[in-house]
Amino acid sequence: MRKKTVRRKSVGKKKKVSAFYRNFKIFSMVLVFTLVLMAILYHYRNGLAYYFSFKTDKVLKEKAESKRLSDIRNHQVLGSLNGKSVGIDVSEYQGAIDWEELKMIENDYPIHFVFIRATVGCDRLDKKYKENWEAAKEKKLIRGAYHYYRPDENSIEQANLFIKTVRLQKGDLPPVVDLERMPDNQSMEQLRLGLRRWLKRVEAHYKVRPIIYTGEKYYADFLKKEFSEYLFWIANYNFYRENIEEDWLFWQFTEKASVTGITGNVDVNIFNGDLQQLQFITVD
Structure with missing residues (x-):
């Protein structure tokens, strides 16, 4: 009886091939991750340079405010303004403002305008409204007043x-x-319906169409279509967003900025145009 010839499998060769592809796959993944990381670091190079450099704070000389990761995005956005006008909004929560020192955002960007909270709901005045309103005028800043709307009140x-x-x-x-x-x-x-009544009443009095401030999701889900004839001031603090949308009049891009003359965090807003265009939309 003839014996069958048994061929041995080349186990070692297969192991070598499998190990090669496994190592190549790991190397490829590490390379891709490294390239993505380098691209991100390059994109945020200006903000990172600021973050890791020495940050001076003219307001808090004795107790310097610690750096925050939000500073990276703040400088990234502000550094790409392309001539757009920038400003802040304040209320009683900012406490006593040193209006003489109120000049710069993050020590580098001049303030052109300031929105000031005036009223809340049916019956409350902002405690600092009158003081802030008059001080902004003396400072020769373009100023605006806003009302905090309570949906369940008249x-x-x-x-x-x-x-x-x-x-x-x-x-x-x-x-x-x-x-x-x-x-x-x-x-x-x-x-x-209530919001439209507020808008019509205020427009009839001042003879100018009001602006609506809201969050981006609120705007997209509930207001964009129904109030398309109005201009919007949109709040969006997401790290990935770095530019203002074409249909936004103002963009509040952060609530954690440093401003000379104010202790603590401040909201910063970008107008969708330059200073001359901002002056054009003011009240006659």
Whole structure:
């Protein structure tokens, strides 16, 4: 009986091939990760250079404010303004502002305008409104007043409180309604109806169309279509967003900026145009 010839499998060769591909795959993944990391570091090079450099703070001389990762994005966005006008918004939460020192954002970018909270709901005045409103005028900053809208309160009473409190002058920005909260005791349709009543009442008084401030998601989901005739001031602090959308009038891109003359965090806003264009939209 003839014996069958048994061929031995080349085990070692296969192991060598498998090990080669496994090592090549690991090497490729590390290379891709390294290239992506290098691209990110290069993209944020200006912000990183600022973050890792010595940060001076004219306001807090005795106790310097620690650096934050948000500083990287702040400088990244501000560094790509391309001539756009930049400003801040303030309320009683900023406390006592040293208006003489109020000049620069992150020590490098001049402040052109300031939005000041005037009223809240049906019955509350911002404790620092009058002081801040007059100081901004003396500082020769372009100023604007805004109302914090409470969805579950009477919209006409809220509008009347704002009108009673705010006296716009030539060179001031149009009035602003700040809508952030979702309603508790009414539908979105009722909220839209109340908001429109506020807008119409205020527009009839000042003879200028108000601006609506809100978050990007609120804007996209509930307001963009129904209030397309109005201009919007949008809040979006996401790290990935670095440019203002074409249909936004203002963009509040951070709530954690350092401003000379103010202790603590400050909101910073970019106008979708230069200083001359900003002056063009002010009240006649």
